[in-house]
Every structure is written in structure tokens, then in C-alpha cells.
Amino acid sequence: MINSALIIFALAALGGVVLAAHVLRNRFAPWLLSILHASLGAIGLVLLLILLVQGSAPQQILIGFVLLVIAALGGFFLASFHMRQKLPPKAVVVVHAVVAVLGFLTLLSLIL
Known part of the structure; x- marks a missing residue:
């Protein structure tokens, strides 16, 4: 499942x-792609949650999950700007991406 x-x-x-590239160029990201991005992230989090609930998950899964939940919260914050038809702060986009990459790399360390 990992x-x-x-x-x-x-x-x-x-x-x-792609979404970040739009925002960093001072353009609105495509809403449909934003929804797809969020949906994929949510599906991934549910899979990790299933692994955690089963009880025998390595600590890296918990750490990766926590980092990705933090990234998801940042994603909700970014989406709130989009819904208000305002460009989000670029720094928030970068922090969101960095936290998500750290979570991904933490999970990836399990299989490397």
C-alpha cells in the first residue's frame, strides 16, 4: 500500500x-487541476491512515503522514485565496511545496 x-x-x-508555476508567474492556477491535486493528496493520506490504523507501520509513515497533513492544511489555505479570486502569497506556495516534498521523501526512504 505504501x-x-x-x-x-x-x-x-x-x-x-504546474499549479505552483502558475502562481509564481502571477497567474491563477487552473481550478480543475487544483481539485485533482487535492483529491490525489487526500487519497494518498487515506492510504497512509489505513496503514497507521493497522498498527504495524514504521515510524517513517507516521512522520510522513504528519508532514503531508501539514502540507494539506497549507493547501486549504492556498485554496481559500483561489476561492476569493486572489493570488496567494508566493512564500506560502513554496512552504507548502517544501513540506509536501519532505513528507514524500520521508515515505520514499522506506523503499529505498
């Missing part, structure tokens, strides 16, 4: 790069 979560998060990250 492999599936990693694949899903990798796909979400690809969408995130």
Missing part, C-alpha cells in the same frame, strides 16, 4: 508543480 500512496503522491506533485 507503493500505491507514493505513486499517488508523485502524481499529485506533478500537478503541484
